[in-house]
Amino acid sequence: MEITRETDYAVRCILHLSESPEEIKMVDGIAKTRLIPKSFLSKILQKLTKSGIVKSYRGVKGGFKLARKPEEISLLDVVEAIDGPVAINRCAVDKRLCDLSSMCVVHPIWVELRKDVENRLKNCNFSELIKLSSMK
Amino acid sequence: MEITRETDYAVRCILHLSESPEEIKMVDGIAKTRLIPKSFLSKILQKLTKSGIVKSYRGVKGGFKLARKPEEISLLDVVEAIDGPVAINRCAVDKRLCDLSSMCVVHPIWVELRKDVENRLKNCNFSELIKLSSMK
DNA sequence: ATAATTCAGACAAATTCTATCCTGATTAAA
DNA sequence: TTTAATCAGGATAGAATTTGTCTGAATTAT
Ligand code: SF4
Ligand code: SF4
Numbered sequence A, B: 001m002e003i004t005r006e007t008d009y010a011v012r013c014i015l016h017l018s019e020s021p022e023e024i025k026m027v028d029g030i031a032k033t034r035l036i037p038k039s040f041l042s043k044i045l046q047k048l049t050k051s052g053i054v055k056s057y058r059g060v061k062g063g064f065k066l067a068r069k070p071e072e073i074s075l076l077d078v079v080e081a082i083d084g085p086v087a088i089n090r091c092a093v094d095k096r097l098c099d100l101s102s103m104c105v106v107h108p109i110w111v112e113l114r115k116d117v118e119n120r121l122k123n124c125n126f127s128e129l130i131k132l133s134s135m136k
Numbered sequence C: 001a002t003a004a005t006t007c008a009g010a011c012a013a014a015t016t017c018t019a020t021c022c023t024g025a026t027t028a029a030a
Numbered sequence D: 001t002t003t004a005a006t007c008a009g010g011a012t013a014g015a016a017t018t019t020g021t022c023t024g025a026a027t028t029a030t
Helices: A005-018 A027-034 A038-050 A075-083 A107-122 A126-134 B005-018 B027-034 B038-050 B075-083 B107-122 B126-134
Strands: A054-057 A063-066 B054-057 B063-066
Touching: A005 A027, A005 A038, A005 A063, A005 A075, A005 A126, A027 A038, A027 A063, A038 A054, A038 A063, A038 A075, A075 A107, A107 B107, B005 B027, B005 B038, B005 B063, B005 B075, B005 B126, B027 B038, B027 B063, B038 B054, B038 B063, B038 B075, B075 B107
Parallel strands: none
Antiparallel strands: A054 A063, B054 B063
16 A cells, blocks of 8 residues: 555655745756656656646746645645545445445445545645755 | 555455354355455465464365454454555655655655554454444 | 757556466365 | 365466656747
């Protein structure tokens, strides 16, 4: 039960952009400072753009910057943008995916755990994370 | 971020065995009543045996039964036996898996979330789950 | 126009998931 | 002692997902 590297890369990337939310940054620079394969990051940024977390600027002097303020972006936003819903178990996102769900005693456990994980991720925004890094 | 089907099957299986902890049950019967592919369940039961959750009995009238009481088996035990550690993110199980971990501000978040999920799963044992099913 | 940059999609290697099958070992019972 | 039932372990394999790469088209500042 792990997030993918892709998701971790996305988090690194948003972290990077959060450090100077006004600046437009290029894929190449982000990739190098955050140790992410460049062309892979390119794809990730497309997803982040589609889900409205970053904004893209094409052409010369183009690049990416946050679409909203760091405090308005949660870890959950980023994780869901890349990996889809944090399901924990498939039935927790849609009962109908399992024929046993109506009589299954474990089902409610997964549903509850899912909510819990989601809440924790939702309560963690990138403004807070950045503050932690400036304290070093 | 999901458990695998294999893990879900394992949980179903332990649930089944927990309903009559003294009885030795055959793969075929468990597979049929819990809707698990038989040969796959066979493999799963091998893992559960190796990790000491169930005991196997070979030969005629052989099969499987729980190695300890249902209240002494947690969801975490089963999940870990099949899927390995509940990592949430790779760095949460071993910092050294990521070169950035020493200066990463997200790392502690994953570590904490991991502990939290583990505790929830640890606090859920199969005796409690069975009680829920008998209340229907 | 030109150069720089993202966008979109096709492509593909590696890994993991989801099994199946076969042979051999073990055991209870006839 | 023979036989049938049952698990153990390993080989195999298709499907899905992960983890990327590459290329050409579109866009834009200069
Ligand atoms: S068996 Fe229960 S826990 Fe497993 S997928 Fe079905 S409903 Fe969910
Ligand atoms: S970048 Fe941070 S969160 Fe991601 S794997 Fe490395 S230490 Fe963990």
